[in-house]
Amino acid sequence: MKKFLLDYGLKVRLPILLFVVIITFAVTYYVSYAERNNIGYQPEQPIKFSHKVHAGDMKIDCKYCHISADKTRNASIPTVSVCMGCHTLARKDMPEIQKLTEYYDQNKPLLWNRIHRVPDFVYFNHSVHVNKGIDCANCHGDVQNMEVIGQVKNLNMGACLDCHRNAHAKLPNLPNINNGPDYCSTCHR
């Protein structure tokens, strides 16, 4: 009797249990894939700033606001005074601009929610990419058409290496591009 129960457990229950565990894992893995990679993360911001209006319709250069993208590791987020260069005049009647002006008058920093981020143990540098002619869109998507900016591209290790190893195929508009390095200490220093 005991042996029968043991056999039943091994032959029937165990495979069923394993099957359920594997399916659950596979489904969870698949369903949470985008979320784990931060894709679709589009937080609400303290001011309703629109890239579509500024970088799209008005065609303001990305580097007018993200001034260090071709100089340092970080692209940087503009200070309120950059906005006020235009908004002391432009659209003063709009509530969002009045809110912006309050930050400026009170000398309060605007705490924008950060969207794209690599973990602390990863070294990334904007200028090495931007100065080789790699367009922002390769890593950030079609920002000119984003009313609210969010992450649309994968920026995990697989994505970094995929481009580093296949730079020609990934960047057809840059025929003279070299592959990026793929030894570990490039990005883990």
Ligand code: HEC
């Ligand atoms: C008028 C100024 C301005 C211009 C022009 C501009 N941006 Fe921005 N950008 C901002 C501000 C302010 C934020 C932070 C608020 C937000 O996330 O909407 C931001 C956020 C971003 C972020 C997200 C940062 C994060 O936290 O991950 C990316 C990526 C970005 N911009 C790319 C671009 C690109 C690419 C262009 C050109 C096509 C561009 N921006 C043009 C002002 C600007």
Ligand code: HEC
């Ligand atoms: C080069 C000039 C310029 C700069 C710099 C600039 N803006 Fe603007 N912004 C404008 C103009 C012009 C409009 C009106 C566009 C329209 O109505 O078509 C506008 C519109 C807006 C609006 C209203 C958008 C809408 O229609 O809903 C907000 C909010 C705004 N800007 C925030 C900002 C913030 C925040 C910054 C700084 C990160 C900034 N702007 C930098 C010129 C500028």
Ligand code: HEC
């Ligand atoms: C090769 C891919 C790549 C390219 C090209 C690229 N970015 Fe980024 N960007 C990233 C990654 C990865 C992060 C997160 C970096 C981190 O956490 O340190 C990021 C973060 C940002 C941020 C927020 C943090 C910061 O650095 O200030 C802004 C703003 C930004 N990028 C704007 C731009 C603009 C504007 C361009 C084009 C001039 C551009 N990026 C080109 C990959 C890229």
Ligand code: HEC
């Ligand atoms: C769209 C293609 C592309 C993507 C995506 C990309 N890279 Fe690169 N990266 C390059 C190329 C091409 C080079 C080599 C540039 C050169 O020196 O000619 C490079 C160079 C680098 C370097 C400089 C190595 C040195 O010379 O010191 C670092 C660091 C780096 N990448 C990190 C990253 C990280 C981290 C990511 C992912 C978050 C990433 N890259 C994503 C194309 C890319």
Ligand code: HEC
């Ligand atoms: C081009 C840049 C780049 C190179 C080269 C690179 N990595 Fe990474 N690595 C990343 C990024 C970005 C992350 C963080 C995102 C992620 O977890 O995928 C990461 C994460 C990791 C993690 C943590 C994984 C986790 O799940 O938390 C390990 C371990 C790692 N890398 C090991 C390596 C080893 C070993 C090598 C050399 C064979 C290497 N990496 C080469 C960019 C790189």
